[in-house]
Amino acid sequence: ININSSNMMALAPNNSNKRETVCIFGTGDFGRALGHKMIQCGYPVVYGSRSTQTSNLIPKDAEVLSHAEAAQKSAIIIIAIQRQHYNFLTPLAEILRGKVVVDISNNLKLNQYPESNAEYLAQLLPGARVVKAFNTVSAWALQSGALDASRQVFVCGDDMEAKQMVMNIVRALGLTPLDQGSLLAAQEIENYPLQLFPMWKFPIFLSLGLAAFFFFYCLALDVIYTYIYENNNFSFFIAITIPNRVCPVMALLLLGLVYLPGVLAAIIQLYRGTKYRRFPDWLDKWMLCRKQLGLIALAFASLHAVFTLVSPIRSFVKWRTSKAIISQALNNKTEPLDITNAWLSDSYLALGILGFFFFVLVGITSLPSVSNSVNWREFRFVQSKLGYVTLILCTAHTLIYGGKWFLSPSAYKWYLPNIYMLSLVVPCTVLVVKFVLIFPCVDKPLTQIRQGWERNPKYSE
Amino acid sequence: ININSSNMMALAPNNSNKRETVCIFGTGDFGRALGHKMIQCGYPVVYGSRSTQTSNLIPKDAEVLSHAEAAQKSAIIIIAIQRQHYNFLTPLAEILRGKVVVDISNNLKLNQYPESNAEYLAQLLPGARVVKAFNTVSAWALQSGALDASRQVFVCGDDMEAKQMVMNIVRALGLTPLDQGSLLAAQEIENYPLQLFPMWKFPIFLSLGLAAFFFFYCLALDVIYTYIYENNNFSFFIAITIPNRVCPVMALLLLGLVYLPGVLAAIIQLYRGTKYRRFPDWLDKWMLCRKQLGLIALAFASLHAVFTLVSPIRSFVKWRTSKAIISQALNNKTEPLDITNAWLSDSYLALGILGFFFFVLVGITSLPSVSNSVNWREFRFVQSKLGYVTLILCTAHTLIYGGKWFLSPSAYKWYLPNIYMLSLVVPCTVLVVKFVLIFPCVDKPLTQIRQGWERNPKYSE
C-alpha cells in the first residue's frame, strides 16, 4: 500500500537524501539562471529543448533532452517559455498529466490577457497540476546573488501538494515562498512585478498638484506683484525663498490630511451610532494611504528644515543683513534687544524643531522592520499619540511664526491671503474637532460604539 | 491501520486539495474579520452562534449553526468570545473532546486574571487540545490588509499536532507564526499586546528626570542668576539656549552610561577572577537597556545639532552679532583674526560633526533589519569599536568647547559648576578606566577570564 502518496511532504524531500530531479523547458535567460542556481543547491536539472545540442551557456552539469524525454525524467516541470509559445505544449499534455507544471512567466503590461498565463497554461494542460511561482525574481539577481529586492517568491496553485513541492524548492534556493492561495491569484501575482508603487501614485500626484498650485500662488504674490508694484526684481526667489514657503505649507497641509479621515470616521460613527456599516469608499481609500501622505509630508518638512538652515549662507540674506547693520552704524545708533521679538523667534524655532523631531520619530516607526517589531498598541501609540503631538507642535510653530501677519493689511496682496494662512485651515479644523471628540460627553458614546461588538446583543455572543 | 493519525502534517493539508473546515464560535468583530479572511484564503468557515439567523455582517459564504452543530463540522474551533462568557462552553466539553480549540482572547489589563485565558479554557475543556493564537492581530488590520504592525502571530499550546495545524492556518492567511512553546507561555502572549515599550520605560523616565534636573539647574544659573545680579531679562533662553545646553549634556551623559556597565562588568570579572558568576541584577538590567539608552542619547545629540545649526537665524543672535559689529565700526577699528580662536572653534565643530556622524552610523545599525543582516562580529565591531570612537570624539568636542571655562571664576555662579562639567564626569571615567583595561597587563588576564571556559578544567571538557 503506497501510503506516502497521500502525504504531502513525502514527494518533496523523498526517502533518499538526494533532491528530486527538476526539468526546465526553455534554455532562455531565466531558464538558464534558474537551472544554474538549482544545480548549485543540489538539484539534478534536465532541460527540455527543441535543439538538444548543449550550448556552452547551459550549466555544465545539466542534461539537455527533447521536451518529451526531459518531462518523463522529473515530477516537476518549470516552463521558462513565453506565453505566446505555450501552444507547443499541447501535444505533451499526456506526458505532463499529473506532473507539477510551474508557470514562471511575466507579461509586459498590466492585465495584458483576459486570463492569467498560469490559468491559460492550466487550460492547455488539463491533467497537469499548475503552480505559479518565481515570476517576481529577476534572472540577473538569481545569477549574481544580489537578491535585495526579490527574495520573496509568490506561489499559488490549486493543488496543495504541488504547491508545497514548489515552495520547498523555493526555500532550498534561499528564497522566501509566500503562499497566495489558489490559481485565481495568478493574475495578481503576474501583475505584481509590473506595478510601480501603486499605493504611492495618488498621494504623489496630489502632492505635486498642490505644490505646483502653491508655487505659482507664491510666484504671483512674491515675485510678480513685487515686480509690478515695487519694481523690485526678486526673480531669484524661485530657487529657495518660494520653495521654502511651499514646503512647510505642504508639510502642514498633508499632515492635516493624514489625521482628517480619522476624525471624519469618528463623526460618521457617532452620527450612525454603529461601527458596523462600511465607510464610504473614498474614506476607506483615504485611510489606506495615510502612511504615504505622512511620509510625503515628512519629506516636505525635511526640505523646509534644510532650506531654513541654509538661509544664513545665501548671498541675498548676507546682503540684507549687512545692509541693516551698515545703516545702523551710519546712523550711529544701536537698537536695543527686543525681548518680545526674541521670545517669538526662539519659540517658533523651538516648536518647529520639536515638531520635526517627533515627525522623524513617527517616520522611523514607518520603516517596515521597525513597525514589524512593535505590537499593535505600540504602533497605534506612535502613529496616533505622537502623530497628534507632531501636528500640534507644527501648527503652533506656524501660528507663532505668522501670527503677526493675520492683522497686517500688507499680507493681503491683491486681496489674497498669504499661503501659510491657507495651510492652517486643515490642521486647525482637525485639532478643533479632535478637541471636541475627547470631551467625555462625546468620547464616551464613541468608545461604546467602537467596542460595540460587546455591548450590542444583536451582533455579539 | 490509520497511520496518518500519528503524523503531524497529515491533518493539516489533508489528502484532498481542499482546506479543512474551520469553525468560529462568536460572530463578534474579530470572529467576523477572521472568518472573512479565512474564506478569502480558501477555508470553508462555519460559525457557531446562539442565534442562527444570518446577519448581513457575517461573510456571505459562511454557514451559521448552533454551537454544537458547528463544532461537529470541524476539527478546529476558534473561540472568538470574551473570557467572561467562556462558561457557556462547559456543556459542549464532550463535543469538543479531542478537537483543536483556539483561544484568541485578550485582556484589558496586564495579568488581569490569575491564570491566562487559554489555561482557563483548557481547564474548562479538559479533553480539548487548546492552542493560543491570533491575539496580537487586530481585527481592523485583518480586514483592511494593513498588517504593518501585526504580521507576527504568537502561537503556544501543549499539543504539538494541534499547534502545527494552527500554525499552518496562520501561514495560509499570510501571517508569520512564531512558536512560543507550551501553554504556559499563554500568559506572556496575552500580556504582549497590552505592553507599551516595556524596554523603553526605564531609559525614558531616567532621561526625562535627568533632563528636567539639568533644565532647572540651567534656568537657575543662566536666567534667574542673571536677572537677580545683572538685571538682564533672558527669559527667552528657555526656548532654545537652555535646551541646547541640556541636550548635549544629556547626550554625552547617556552615551557614557551606555559604556559604563561594560567597564564595570570587566572590573567585576577581573576582581572575581571568573566569568561564571552572574552579575548583580542591576548590572544585568542595565546592560539589557544599553541600546535604548544609546538611541535616546542619539535623539538628544540630534536635537543639539539642530538647535546649534539654527542659532544664526535666532533674533537674539542676530542682534548680538550686529551689536558687536556696530561697536567695532563706531570705534573705527577692525579686530584681527585670532588664529587660536579659529582653531578652537573649528576643531570643536569638526569633532562634534564627526562624533555625530559615527553616532548616527551606530544608530542605523540598531535598526532591526540592519542588525539582522550583519553577523555577531560585525555587530560587536559597530556597537563597541565605533561606539567608543563616538564617545571619544564627543568627549573631546565637549572638552575643547568648554575647556576655557574650567579655570574662569565666572563659570562658578553661586559656587555651582557649569553643567557641561557635570556631563564630563561619566564619559571621562569610562574612557580612563577603558584606557587602563586595554593595557596588556590588565587585558591579558581579562581575555583569559573571558575565554575561561576553555582554560579552566573544572567547567570545560
Add this chain to the structure above:
Amino acid sequence: ININSSNMMALAPNNSNKRETVCIFGTGDFGRALGHKMIQCGYPVVYGSRSTQTSNLIPKDAEVLSHAEAAQKSAIIIIAIQRQHYNFLTPLAEILRGKVVVDISNNLKLNQYPESNAEYLAQLLPGARVVKAFNTVSAWALQSGALDASRQVFVCGDDMEAKQMVMNIVRALGLTPLDQGSLLAAQEIENYPLQLFPMWKFPIFLSLGLAAFFFFYCLALDVIYTYIYENNNFSFFIAITIPNRVCPVMALLLLGLVYLPGVLAAIIQLYRGTKYRRFPDWLDKWMLCRKQLGLIALAFASLHAVFTLVSPIRSFVKWRTSKAIISQALNNKTEPLDITNAWLSDSYLALGILGFFFFVLVGITSLPSVSNSVNWREFRFVQSKLGYVTLILCTAHTLIYGGKWFLSPSAYKWYLPNIYMLSLVVPCTVLVVKFVLIFPCVDKPLTQIRQGWERNPKYSE
C-alpha cells in the same frame, strides 16, 4: 512495518506531544547556554561529560552522564567541544552510528583548517549524520535573549531528515533556520562569523585612499601655498574648510563611480552585440559593490551638508563677515544687491539640497527591510532613475558653484587645478555617455540585445 522511518517529519515532533530528548556533549560556555535555552523551550536535555558531577552552572533540570550513556538517550547529539578535542569521539563512533550529530564549532581564523570542522567530524564518525548549525549564535545572546544580530542560524548537512530535525529545534528556540545545502557549505558557514564586512572592505579602502589624496592636495594648495606665497597662516583650515572641500568631491566622485560600471557594461554589450558573454571579472566585482560605494558617497554628502550648514557659526567666518561689513561702513557706502550673484548662490544651494534629498531617498531604499518590500521594478526605478536624477542635480550643483573658477587664473595654484574640477571628470563622463546611450539609434539595438534571449533563435525556444 515501520513506515514512518522513511518520513522525514516523523522523527522530529513525534507521536506523543513531548519534545525529543537532546544530548549535549560538553558543559562549556556554549553548551550550557544552549542547554539552558532548550530546557526553557521544553526539550529534555542530557549532558555528556567526562566528569559526571553536576556543577551548579549546569542547568538544574538537565541530567549529566558519561558521553556514552548520554548519547544512548537521545537521537540528536550536539557537540559543544572545540575541534582539537574531537578525536575523543572516535571510540564513540559505534554509539553515534545513525544519530544526528550537530557540529556547532567555530574557528579563530578564516580557513584555519584545510577542511571544515563539520566535515572533519563527519570523517571521524562515518556512520553519523552530521549537521552544521548554531555556530553563528553567540552564547551571551542566547542566554540574555538579546538576539539582535544573530537570529539567523545557518544549517547545512548531507542528510535531509537530520537537517530537518535540527531546523525544527532551531525554530522551536525562536531562531530562524536557513538551509544552506550540503555539508560542503560548512566551510563557508564557519567562516561567516569571522567575517568583518567583506563587501565593504574594498569600497572603504578606496574611499579612504582617495580622501587622503584629496586632503593632502588641498592642504598643499590652500594652506601651504597660502603660507609660502601670501604669508597667511590658515592652518586651522585643516579642521573644517579642507574636509568640506574633500567631502563633496568624494561624494560626487563615488556617485559617478556607482553609475560608471553600468555605462561601461552597456558599451561592452553594444560592442559585442550580445549579452550572453560574461563581463570581465573586475566589472562584475565593481557592479556588486555599487551599493556600498553609493552609501559611502551618501556619508560624504551628509558630512558636506553638515560642514556647510555649520559655517556661519565658525569663528573665522564670523570674523570675515564682520570685517567685510565694517569696511563698507567705514567707507560710508552700501553695496547694492547683485542679482546675478543672488541667482547663482540660491540656485547652487537649491540644487545641492534637492540632490541631497534624492540621495537620501535612494539611501533609504537600500535599507534591507525597505528593499525587501518593493518589487524588482520599483527597486530598479529608485536605484536607477532616482539615482541618475541625484547624479544630475549634484553635478549641476558643483558646476554652478565652481563655474566661475574654471576661467580664473588664481584657481590654478602651482598650475594644478582645483580639486572640484577633478571631481567633475567622472560624473560628467557618465552623464555624457548616458546621454548618448538614450538616443533612439543607440538605445534600440541595446534594448534588443538586453532582451536578446527572446530574439536570437540560437538561445531561446
